Amino acid sequence: TGKLGKQHINNRGYNKFLKMKGEIEIVLDKEKVEADQKWDGLKGFVTNTSLTMDEVMDNYKQLWNIEKAFRMSKSDLKFRPIFHRKKSRIETHLCIAFCSYKLYKELERLLQEAKSRVSSERAMQILNSVYEIQAHLPESKKPIRKLQVKTDEQSNLLDIFKIQF
Secondary structure, eight states: OOOGGGGGGSSGGGGGEEEEEETTTTEOOHHHHHHHHHHOOOOOOOSSOOHHHHHHHHOOOHHHHHHHHHHHHHTOOOOOOOOOOOOHHHHHHHHHHHHHHHHHHHHHHHHHHOOOOOOOHHHHHHHHEOOOOOOEEETTTTTEEEEOOOOOOHHHHHHHHHHHO
16 A cells, blocks of 8 residues: 555564554654663573572573584484474484484593694594405405595504494
8 A cells, every 4th residue: 555554563672672653654763762671781590490589590501502402413413304293203203313413422521631732523534544454365255344544644543442343
């Protein structure tokens, strides 16, 4: 109709401070801005636990770890949303994601414990470049397996993880 109405203004972001003046003009509602300023710098928490206020705050301060884990699962572990309908498949998918994350954190821990300067991401790239050769001895038919190690980086990582080659 070419007319702007109140229904076109949502209450998100700066829009909550706007009000209609007439049919077309939109102006800043200074009263709403002043009322909102009272809450600047304050953060409220609502919880359904029996934790104390200090425990809630301490747990909230650890939220970055959870956010980092989600980012890592998407980027480093390359987990993508998969849409399952059956409960067992959803649980299995979550279990695989959790196990992958746990293995990644163990890799980080072992590298840190060994005082390695190699990042977890780089360690996975290096280890992905290690190949195993399998052969059978001609007379005894005994199988033998040998890791093909080409670089010092590969050798150092295998030493950290106590893998013989």
